[in-house]
Amino acid sequence: xxxxxxxxxxxxxxxxxxxxxxxxxxxxxxxxxxxxxxxxxxxxxxxxxxxxxxxxxxxxxxxxxxxxxxxxxxxxxxxxxxxxxxxxxxxxxxxxxxxxxxxxxxxxxxxxxxxxxxxxxxxxxxxxxxxxxxxxxxxxxxxxxxxxxxxxxxxxxxxxxxxxxxxxxxxxxxxxxxxxxxxxxxxxxxxxxxxxxxxxxxxxxxxxxxxxxxxxxxxxxxxxxxxxxxxxxxxxxxxxxxxxxxxxxxxxxxxxxxxxxxxxxxxxxxxxxxxxxxxxxx
Amino acid sequence: xxxxxxxxxxxxxxxxxxxxxxxxxxxxxxxxxxxxxxxxxxxxxxxxxxxxxxxxxxxxxxxxxxxxxxxxxxxxxxxxxxxxxxxxxxxxxxxxxxxxxxxxxxxxxxxxxxxxxxxxxxxxxxxxxxxxxxxxxxxxxxxxxxxxxxxxxxxxxxxxxxxxxxxxxxxxxxxxxxxxxxxxxxxxxxxxxxxxxxxxxxxxxxxxxxxxxxxxxxxxxxxxxxxxxxxxxxxxxxxxxxxxxxxxxxxxxxxxxxxxxxxxxxxxxxxxxxxxxxxxxxxxxxxxxxxxxxxxxxxxxxxxxxxxxxxxxxxxxxxxxxxxxxxxxxxxxxxxxxxxxxxxxxxxxxxxxxxxxxxxxxxxxxxxxxxxxxxxxxxxxxxxxxxxxxxxxxxxxxxxxxxxxxxxxxxxxxxxxxxxxxxxxxxxxxxxxxxxxxxxxxxxxx
Numbered sequence: 001x002x003x004x005x006x007x008x009x010x011x012x013x014x015x016x017x018x019x020x021x022x023x024x025x026x027x028x029x030x031x032x033x034x035x036x037x038x039x040x041x042x043x044x045x046x047x048x049x050x051x052x053x054x055x056x057x058x059x060x061x062x063x064x065x066x067x068x069x070x071x072x073x074x075x076x077x078x079x080x081x082x083x084x085x086x087x088x089x090x091x092x093x094x095x096x097x098x099x100x101x102x103x104x105x106x107x108x109x110x111x112x113x114x115x116x117x118x119x120x121x122x123x124x125x126x127x128x129x130x131x132x133x134x135x136x137x138x139x140x141x142x143x144x145x146x147x148x149x150x151x152x153x154x155x156x157x158x159x160x161x162x163x164x165x166x167x168x169x170x171x172x173x174x175x176x177x178x179x180x181x182x183x184x185x186x187x188x189x190x191x192x193x194x195x196x197x198x199x200x201x202x203x204x205x206x207x208x209x210x211x212x213x214x215x216x217x218x219x220x221x222x223x224x225x226x227x228x229x230x231x232x233x234x235x236x237x238x239x240x241x242x243x244x245x246x247x248x249x250x251x252x253x254x255x256x257x258x259x260x261x262x263x264x265x266x267x268x269x270x271x272x273x274x275x276x277x278x279x280x281x282x
Numbered sequence: 283x284x285x286x287x288x289x290x291x292x293x294x295x296x297x298x299x300x301x302x303x304x305x306x307x308x309x310x311x312x313x314x315x316x317x318x319x320x321x322x323x324x325x326x327x328x329x330x331x332x333x334x335x336x337x338x339x340x341x342x343x344x345x346x347x348x349x350x351x352x353x354x355x356x357x358x359x360x361x362x363x364x365x366x367x368x369x370x371x372x373x374x375x376x377x378x379x380x381x382x383x384x385x386x387x388x389x390x391x392x393x394x395x396x397x398x399x400x401x402x403x404x405x406x407x408x409x410x411x412x413x414x415x416x417x418x419x420x421x422x423x424x425x426x427x428x429x430x431x432x433x434x435x436x437x438x439x440x441x442x443x444x445x446x447x448x449x450x451x452x453x454x455x456x457x458x459x460x461x462x463x464x465x466x467x468x469x470x471x472x473x474x475x476x477x478x479x480x481x482x483x484x485x486x487x488x489x490x491x492x493x494x495x496x497x498x499x500x501x502x503x504x505x506x507x508x509x510x511x512x513x514x515x516x517x518x519x520x521x522x523x524x525x526x527x528x529x530x531x532x533x534x535x536x537x538x539x540x541x542x543x544x545x546x547x548x549x550x551x552x553x554x555x556x557x558x559x560x561x562x563x564x565x566x567x568x569x570x571x572x573x574x575x576x577x578x579x580x581x582x583x584x585x586x587x588x589x590x591x592x593x594x595x596x597x598x599x600x601x602x603x604x605x606x607x608x609x610x611x612x613x614x615x616x617x618x619x620x621x622x623x624x625x626x627x628x629x630x631x632x633x634x635x636x637x638x639x640x641x642x643x644x645x646x647x648x649x650x651x652x653x654x655x656x657x658x659x660x661x662x663x664x665x666x667x668x669x670x671x672x673x674x675x676x677x678x679x680x681x682x683x684x685x686x687x688x689x690x691x692x693x694x695x696x697x698x699x700x701x702x703x704x705x706x707x708x709x710x711x712x713x714x715x716x717x718x719x720x721x722x723x724x725x726x727x728x
Contacts, residue, residue: 034362035388119531120539139533141695225477228533229691244359246681247384
């Protein structure tokens with residue numbers, strides 16, 4: 001059995017374990033990325049904790065997590081349930097809502113930045129010309145994070161809906177029919193049959209959402225680069241800035257360790273839930 | 283040379299990336315290959331690089347074959363990784379002395395003194411620019427260009443409104459207020475696609491308010507960044523932002539969109555750099571009937587008149603591990619030919635303005651772009667005389683410069699005070715100065 005696992009194991013060691021160990025090690029060194037690393041002990045972590053931008057980035061990661069655990073999940077669940085009930089519309093609607101997922105992140109980011117939010121070339125600009133006073137949310141440090149989150153939700157929720165729909169289709173048709181015969185409406189069916197029926201999938205997606213939320217980078221980097229005034233800064237953009245603009249790889253690695261810590265916590269919760277489920281089953 | 287465990291750990295990811303690069307290769311015709319990675323270049327730039335540099339160099343001699351790859355915006359990161367692994371290109375181009383410092387301090391590039399002696403480069407380059415690449419008495423790079431911030435303005439708009447070219451802060455604010463009253467944006471500016479626009483503006487505020495002598499003192503550690511002249515500079519930048527001098531959409535517009543506002547008469551002026559000449563989409567033309575350009579005026583009491591700012595947008599070095607250092611030096615020597623200077627500046631103005639000492643007027647006239655020729659001639663004279671300020675991207679060390687760019691947004695958007703901004707800048711600068719990360723400072727004359 002171990003022989004079968006060997007190729008995957010080797011790949012994981014090379015592309016995950018080795019970089020992870022090197023990153024963890026780098027967090028304890030002062031290194032500009034090109035010279036000789038110098039031992040720094042916990043200095044990188046101390047500097048990071050003393051930096052208010054780190055705390056605002058961490059807070060933004062938590063806000064991002066809460067947004068993505070609620071808004072796209074709710075949208076996707078309702079859409080999946082609706083599509084389950086309306087099989088004729090399924091193929092067309094699934095294709096439409098899945099489409100944003102296959103558009104490159106950079107393209108999506110630029111579309112929203114230039115064609116929607118821009119006061120010069122976007123819908124916001126058009127609305128302003130027609131008497132509506134709307135400012136570009138990406139230019140406001142208090143709203144920029146939510147604006148980028150909206151872009152990512154547009155890109156993400158359709159995929160989530162398709163995943164939930166696939167899980168719902170595994171639920172026994174008899175069970176759904178029986179609930180209907182007992183007089184269950186859409187929301188009763190949703191609450192008492194569909195949601196419990198997809199609980200393992202839902203749990204997995206929520207756990208993955210937590211992990212991904214602490215790794216979020218692309219959309220923020222492309223659309224706002226963490227600004228303005230650090231308004232949409234998250235841990236990944238914080239780390240990137242330190243590594244590649246400030247030549248402070250150690251500090252970036254320390255931030256990466258914090259990101260990984262939250263991912264590990266989420267993974268631990270997932271494993272614990274699995275073990276609990278297994279225990280209940282047996 | 284023995285490698286320490288730390289160096290070994292640092293080299294592992296780099297080695298993995300660069301393991302497959304060819305080293306000291308020879309072309310089919312027996313020429314030795316010289317490799318060169320370039321960063322970002324628009325379509326005009328790529329054509330100019332291909333025609334005026336690569337093909338022209340390869341046709342001009344038969345010993346070496348220049349091979350160039352345009353790597354895009356990530357070139358600085360790729361280069362660092364490849365150099366640590368000992369597999370970088372022969373010609374190492376950095377984004378200026380602030381980037382070169384780490385690479386030179388780490389000994390990843392060769393001292394060029396022997397080549398400089400052989401080709402007499404020290405007699406042929408402007409000393410203030412060449413000296414930005416001298417570390418520990420050794421020359422590690424050649425400056426690829428010089429740049430400066432300038433005041434670009436719509437001369438038609440100025441003429442229509444009876445505005446005169448401002449020569450001090452009071453006149454500048456009078457023009458700006460008059461423009462605002464007419465619904466014209468005083469300065470076309472936007473950083474949606476490049477946050478570095480913040481430092482373009484701050485280069486002007488620091489130098490033109492606090493004065494270049496105070497800036498030099500601060501960079502050499504004789505004056506803290508928290509000193510009153512710098513507080514005044516940051517406060518003025520905030521006052522101008524809050525008065526709407528940079529328009530309502532500074533964080534939403536791209537550089538191109540904001541510059542076009544000036545060309546189209548929606549904005550009166552732009553504080554931008556000499557690289558603006560090399561981007562056709564900015565809307566300037568040869569000859570230009572709408573736009574004009576001038577050095578930036580004094581904005582404080584530290585000096586009178588106008589000022590240009592010393593900047594080196596890129597440096598050229600030879601990798602320590604290069605198998606073909608002679609070939610790389612031959613490319614540098616080719617760049618010093620008059621034919622190359624004229625062709626490159628004609629096809630991609632402002633991007634490869636090699637800071638040569640000998641720049642006769644007829645050489646500039648060959649470029650065929652009067653506004654650019656006038657600007658370069660003026661810049662050349664000022665740099666030759668030592669009359670310049672200091673650009674942030676050339677002389678500020680990495681972390682300080684990054685904070686200068688990011689933190690000023692917090693000041694403008696009322697998240698922190700100018701004092702808090704400068705205190706943080708001073709903390710970062712002190713640390714980087716202790717670590718030897720401040721690029722060499724050329725002297726200046728009053």
